[in-house]
Amino acid sequence: MKDEISREERVAGLKGLGCSRKRVEDARFTQGKGNYVDDIKLPGMLHGDFVRSPYAHARIKSINIDAAMALPGVTAVLTAKDLEPLGLHWMPTLAGDKQMVLADGKVLFQGQEVAFVVASDRYVAADAVELVEVDYEELEVIVDPFKSLQSDVVLREDLVADDGSIPNGAHGPRKHPNHIFTWEAGEEEATNQVIDNAAVVAEAEMYYHRTHPCPLETCGSVASMDKVNGKLTLWGTFQAPHVVRTVASLLSGIEEHNIRVVSPDIGGGFGNKVGVYPGYICSIVASIVTGVPVKWVEDRMENLMSTAFARDYWMKGKISATKEGKITGLHCHVTADHGAFDACADPTKFPAGFMNICTGSYDIPVAYLGVDGVYTNKAPGGVSYRCSFRVTEAVYFIERMIEVLAIELNMDPAELRSINFIKKEQFPYTAALGWEYDSGDYQTAWDKALKAVDYKGLRAEQAERVEAFKRGETRKVMGIGLSFFTEIVGAGPVKNCDILGMGMFDSCEIRIHPTGSAVARLGTISQGQGHATTFAQILATEIGLSAESITIEEGDTDTAPYGLGTYGSRSTPVAGAAAAMAGRKIRAKAQMIAAYLLEVHDNDVEFDVDRFVVKGVPERFKTMKEIAYAAYNQAIPGLEPGLEAVSYYDPPNMTYPFGAYVCVMDIDVDTGVPEIRRFYALDDCGTRINPMVIEGQIHGGLTEALAVALGQEIAYDDMGNVKTATLMDFFLPTAWEVPNYETDFTVTPSPHHPIGAKGVGESPHVGGVPCFSNAVQDAFRPFGNRHTNMPHDHWRIWQTANNLGMHD
Numbered sequence: 001m002k003d004e005i006s007r008e009e010r011v012a013g014l015k016g017l018g019c020s021r022k023r024v025e026d027a028r029f030t031q032g033k034g035n036y037v038d039d040i041k042l043p044g045m046l047h048g049d050f051v052r053s054p055y056a057h058a059r060i061k062s063i064n065i066d067a068a069m070a071l072p073g074v075t076a077v078l079t080a081k082d083l084e085p086l087g088l089h090w091m092p093t094l095a096g097d098k099q100m101v102l103a104d105g106k107v108l109f110q111g112q113e114v115a116f117v118v119a120s121d122r123y124v125a126a127d128a129v130e131l132v133e134v135d136y137e138e139l140e141v142i143v144d145p146f147k148s149l150q151s152d153v154v155l156r157e158d159l160v161a162d163d164g165s166i167p168n169g170a171h172g173p174r175k176h177p178n179h180i181f182t183w184e185a186g187e188e189e190a191t192n193q194v195i196d197n198a199a200v201v202a203e204a205e206m207y208y209h210r211t212h213p214c215p216l217e218t219c220g221s222v223a224s225m226d227k228v229n230g231k232l233t234l235w236g237t238f239q240a241p242h243v244v245r246t247v248a249s250l251l252s253g254i255e256e257h258n259i260r261v262v263s264p265d266i267g268g269g270f271g272n273k274v275g276v277y278p279g280y281i282c283s284i285v286a287s288i289v290t291g292v293p294v295k296w297v298e299d300r301m302e303n304l305m306s307t308a309f310a311r312d313y314w315m316k317g318k319i320s321a322t323k324e325g326k327i328t329g330l331h332c333h334v335t336a337d338h339g340a341f342d343a344c345a346d347p348t349k350f351p352a353g354f355m356n357i358c359t360g361s362y363d364i365p366v367a368y369l370g371v372d373g374v375y376t377n378k379a380p381g382g383v384s385y386r387c388s389f390r391v392t393e394a395v396y397f398i399e400r401m402i403e404v405l406a407i408e409l410n411m412d413p414a415e416l417r418s419i420n421f422i423k424k425e426q427f428p429y430t431a432a433l434g435w436e437y438d439s440g441d442y443q444t445a446w447d448k449a450l451k452a453v454d455y456k457g458l459r460a461e462q463a464e465r466v467e468a469f470k471r472g473e474t475r476k477v478m479g480i481g482l483s484f485f486t487e488i489v490g491a492g493p494v495k496n497c498d499i500l501g502m503g504m505f506d507s508c509e510i511r512i513h514p515t516g517s518a519v520a521r522l523g524t525i526s527q528g529q530g531h532a533t534t535f536a537q538i539l540a541t542e543i544g545l546s547a548e549s550i551t552i553e554e555g556d557t558d559t560a561p562y563g564l565g566t567y568g569s570r571s572t573p574v575a576g577a578a579a580a581m582a583g584r585k586i587r588a589k590a591q592m593i594a595a596y597l598l599e600v601h602d603n604d605v606e607f608d609v610d611r612f613v614v615k616g617v618p619e620r621f622k623t624m625k626e627i628a629y630a631a632y633n634q635a636i637p638g639l640e641p642g643l644e645a646v647s648y649y650d651p652p653n654m655t656y657p658f659g660a661y662v663c664v665m666d667i668d669v670d671t672g673v674p675e676i677r678r679f680y681a682l683d684d685c686g687t688r689i690n691p692m693v694i695e696g697q698i699h700g701g702l703t704e705a706l707a708v709a710l711g712q713e714i715a716y717d718d719m720g721n722v723k724t725a726t727l728m729d730f731f732l733p734t735a736w737e738v739p740n741y742e743t744d745f746t747v748t749p750s751p752h753h754p755i756g757a758k759g760v761g762e763s764p765h766v767g768g769v770p771c772f773s774n775a776v777q778d779a780f781r782p783f784g785n786r787h788t789n790m791p792h793d794h795w796r797i798w799q800t801a802n803n804l805g806m807h808d
């Protein structure tokens with residue numbers, strides 16, 4: 001047979017790895033054809049709404065639901081008393097703690113769920129919420145974790161024994177009734193010794209404030225209990241639908257095959273939709289009680305006040321070095337504010353997530369990390385916002401410590417980084433705090449970044465600007481923010497990563513249809529990352545069918561293979577690997593079919609783009625389309641009909657993407673307004689699947705980093721009132737604040753991933769926050785600044801200038 005198109009054209013036709021293929025899901029989203037939880041409307045469906053606590057800490061003396069029940073349209077009002085007989089008034093959290101589903105005797109944070117009203121529509125439910133009378137007795141509020149550890153006020157009375165002793169928590173001994181855990185990594189004594197004897201030591205205390213990802217779509221669920229066949233269907237904004245199914249089964253006693261969990265389209269997750277919320281449980285219980293479907297969708301204020309936050313880490317560091325700037329040791333202690341319940345979604349062995357990646361990109365011989373988790377009167381949670389399990393905190397910490405050390409050494413911070421990078425030939429590299437970094441080439445990336453922005457030129461300009469400022473010729477100072485980050489993404493492996501005992505592998509199942517198109521299902525779930533586009537690209541290259549003819553499905557537990565979901569940028573490292581491995585199984589069978597059809601031995605054919613070719617005889621081949629047809633329609637001796645494969649992939653290690661970011665900023669010292677002149681981001685995520693999707697991920701993550709560094713915060717007053725529960729007060733950047741991002745890349749494949757890909761979704765946030773913050777701090781460095789806390793909003797920046805005497 002003669003080939004009518006060139007090999008190049010055949011490769012391009014696949015739209016496989018490396019292709020900036022347009023996102024297939026956008027045709028739906030841009031035309032209003034997405035299907036979100038709130039779009040689900042079932043016959044007879046009722047609507048739930050919560051009575052929430054106005055107080056951050058109070059005892060509940062009584063709840064009177066009579067007036068609410070009397071309102072026409074109200075079907076039920078659930079309180080903890082109604083859930084108790086079912087054993088559902090408390091639920092386990094993903095961190096091994098337990099959490100009230102509805103307030104049981106007391107409330108522990110403002111916005112806590114107290115009662116669940118079920119009514120004929122959302123408006124009636126909201127009216128009825130106002131009619132529920134709750135009698136509160138206010139208690140002393142604690143919003144400061146340091147005070148919490150000193151206080152006589154016991155927040156979690158359920159965690160103190162009758163004799164006053166303090167039982168162990170899920171992560172070992174607790175020092176105080178309000179203490180959750182102590183977690184340590186590294187060698188404290190050896191580290192202290194090095195630091196005590198070092199030529200140069202820099203110290204810093206920093207607060208990484210509480211933030212919230214605030215996705216466009218808030219959290220919600222629709223539960224439908226079909227009492228006739230005993231089946232529960234639950235639609236919801238779940239980043240891990242299979243985990244929700246297993247947890248729902250364990251909690252309710254309904255057998256797992258009788259529960260179907262569906263994550264439909266999700267309007268942004270950013271970790272906010274990993275946790276299990278009382279609303280999900282209440283919608284299920286209400287559907288079981290009423291016998292009809294029940295929907296619960298929170299509003300914006302509820303989302304900001306009560307669902308998973310990020311950060312709230314108080315970090316204290318010491319870093320030591322030789323006079324020449326070679327780092328010798330690092331000590332870090334964190335006081336971690338977890339709010340009222342420990343509801344982080346960290347793997348069981350890591351109550352402080354992967355904070356022990358805090359040695360960063362540097363070859364630090366000895367280090368120690370200690371983390372104390374503490375209860376306060378704030379909303380629970382802790383893993384959200386492109387964090388990959390506290391890596392954002394870790395990278396912020398080390399990138400600030402480097403800057404502070406550079407000040408101490410009177411050295412250029414770019415040079416200090418270069419001196420200390422883990423070198424290319426040191427990979428795989430085992431860090432002092434335990435992780436084995438898979439691959440990296442930091443110096444090459446760093447040099448490329450510094451050259452791209454003309455770093456030397458920028459420093460010269462900055463020095464001139466300082467002089468001009470001192471001469472009174474300008475009121476603007478200039479900051480050059482640097483950050484170099486190493487990420488750790490792709491949890492598992494199962495042997496050391498699980499959530500509530502559920503091992504962190506992932507999966508892909510492929511079914512090739514007779515005409516050579518396919519459907520592939522995975523255990524992950526896109527919330528905007530473009531999986532329908534990019535997973536098809538991985539498969540296209542592996543199996544030789546165009547991405548255009550491969551449908552990707554995720555999120556329906558009745559059809560998708562079991563997997564642990566999408567967070568911690570684990571989809572590409574884990575499910576992406578499963579996709580490649582399943583694709584290879586397809587190819588192995590296709591090879592046997594091709595050999596039979598071509599009447600040669602299996603080993604005499606080889607794969608070439610979209611076909612199997614007889615070795616050395618390129619005109620003799622069978623395309624994958626022909627092979628697919630034959631798989632179903634031709635009797636092949638010794639082979640079953642059909643062409644399907646499944647892979648459950650337990651990764652041997654995590655992947656370690658990295659990047660080099662530079663931000664150039666001008667700051668008006670009289671108004672405190674920063675102006676971002678330039679932002680350059682170089683990312684290395686190994687093999688790149690879709691450069692355009694990667695760029696989109698980076699733009700989004702950088703914008704969220706800008707938000708967090710420059711103003712976004714969940715702030716509380718001393719009474720535990722959330723001061724930033726509306727978008728009037730909570731800073732969400734728009735096109736107005738966002739600069740033009742310049743993106744760049746290097747490619748250092750992961751040696752253990754089947755296609756060499758690392759994750760990228762969280763990188764821009766992880767590396768972006770320290771970069772923006774360092775830019776602000778660097779602008780004030782020539783005037784004596786060492787460290788100021790984020791968020792660097794206009795007022796705080798103005799104060800920094802004022803404290804440094806720049807308004808005199």
Ligand code: MCN
Binds near residue numbers: 686697
């Ligand atoms: N990608 C690629 N090449 C690589 C790595 C990734 O083309 N080498 C592509 C992937 O194919 C995928 C996207 O980039 O389409 C992100 O992949 P990955 O880094 O594996 O991250 P996940 O898909 O697991 O997404 C999770 C990550 C997290 S944890 C948060 S938080 C976050 C983020 O993704 N939430 C998001 N980005 C988001 N983007 C949107 N639009 N919405 C969210 O809620």
Ligand code: CUM
Binds near residue numbers: 389
């Ligand atoms: Cu930690 S936010 Mo993302 O992992 O869904």
